[in-house]
Amino acid sequence: MSNAAGNIMQILANLPVFLRKPMLLNRLKEFYAMSDNDKRETINMALSAAPTIDPNKLSALFRTWLEILSEFDTEKRAIMFQTYCKQILENTRLIEKLDFRSLTATFLSLDQKQQERLTDSLQEVLFSFPNRYEILKQVPEDSLKAVGLK
Numbered sequence: 001m002s003n004a005a006g007n008i009m010q011i012l013a014n015l016p017v018f019l020r021k022p023m024l025l026n027r028l029k030e031f032y033a034m035s036d037n038d039k040r041e042t043i044n045m046a047l048s049a050a051p052t053i054d055p056n057k058l059s060a061l062f063r064t065w066l067e068i069l070s071e072f073d074t075e076k077r078a079i080m081f082q083t084y085c086k087q088i089l090e091n092t093r094l095i096e097k098l099d100f101r102s103l104t105a106t107f108l109s110l111d112q113k114q115q116e117r118l119t120d121s122l123q124e125v126l127f128s129f130p131n132r133y134e135i136l137k138q139v140p141e142d143s144l145k146a147v148g149l150k
Helices: 001-012 016-035 038-052 055-071 074-090 100-108 112-128 132-136 142-144
Strands: none
Touching: 001 016, 001 055, 016 074, 016 100, 038 074, 038 142, 055 074, 055 100, 055 112, 055 142, 074 112, 074 132, 100 112, 112 132
């Protein structure tokens, strides 16, 4: 299943941004209409597939995803981050192979307003999350600093 997710992510990453952005926006709208179980499965597949994608392509896809996510309301961002946190807690190995340096650099390339929206939502979710330290200890210090968690 993660191979299919990897293929979809690879296709999206290979698209020029003017095509990638509307397609990813539609995928995110579909995500919010899914059942909780389907949301968890989608996140699980994305986390499993991410390390298999060329880092430059993944950075482009991640940037577009962050830009779109920053445009959603606080509630939708919280749902996304909560689902990611739950999946990471269920299987911390899902993020072991992620290139946090590249992902952090991509996050830092966003404009200040986008960064603030995303970090505010992430911090709100993490501070209300009972096992947040189990997640935070999996993330490199530089990445935690970038989102104001260190």
